[in-house]
Amino acid sequence: MLKIRIKSFSELTTKELYKILQLRSEVFVVEQNCVYQDIDAKDQKALHVIGLKKDKIIAYTRVFKPGDYFTEASIGRVLVKQNERKYNYGHQIVEASINTINTNFNETTIKISAQTYLKKFYESHGFQKVGEEYLEDNIPHIAMIKT
Template sequence: MPHWKWKTFPELTLNELYRLLALRQDVFVLEQRSFYKDIDGYDQGSHHLFGTEEGPDGTQLVAYLRVLPPGLKFPESSLGRVVIAPSARRFGYGKVLLEKGIAFIEEHHPGTTIRIGAQNYLRRFYESFGFRVVGDVYDEDGIPHVDMYR
């Protein structure tokens, strides 16, 4: 099981920032072939959750998400950049990652709605956490997405 750690943007080390940007690029840009502006100006105001494991080459980032507080991007709280390293996808880390993100919002922003823009193929996964689709499927950077609220 990964070691989980929350940090604000100013608390990130350069190595942590490098690893999170590299993982996001590897999965969202290269693996999913979606060319988009990952560095979008929201990281600085977000809380970042890391799941790391020790491997033969040192500490590896295996899971990551960011929590955007209400008012940063949307009136609601938001989870974003939810990502699991390809080598770690078969261990259920995505479920733990999302549980921790939701719990963080419930603790730090109680009573707020959580809004996400989910890749459509993951809608059932998010529905299992109480998210509901609002609106139609739309294209975001070449990938079908849906807006979901909890």
């Protein structure tokens, strides 16, 4: 079971921010072999949902209130450290993110830009595909909405 911490950007310690950015780079840049601008000036607007195991960050998302990323509330940068994925922590961090949006923003409609291969994963959390597949940073994505 993950220990979940929710923090605003200003509440993150320098060490936590470094670990988060390191993990995002490890997953999205190195593992997925995708050169893109991860540090996008949106972290300051987000709530950071941090999944800890034995006090180490192994799962993460950032969530936004409506209007800060999409018109709807949203979840992004969803990740679990590669050697921890077999424990289904992805489901726990997504559920924690949905609950964070419900609790902090009083919102139930959530939009995500999901990597296409994760469609069934997100459908298991109540998201439904909207629109056509598109490329984002040369990776196939789909828009999905949960209401």
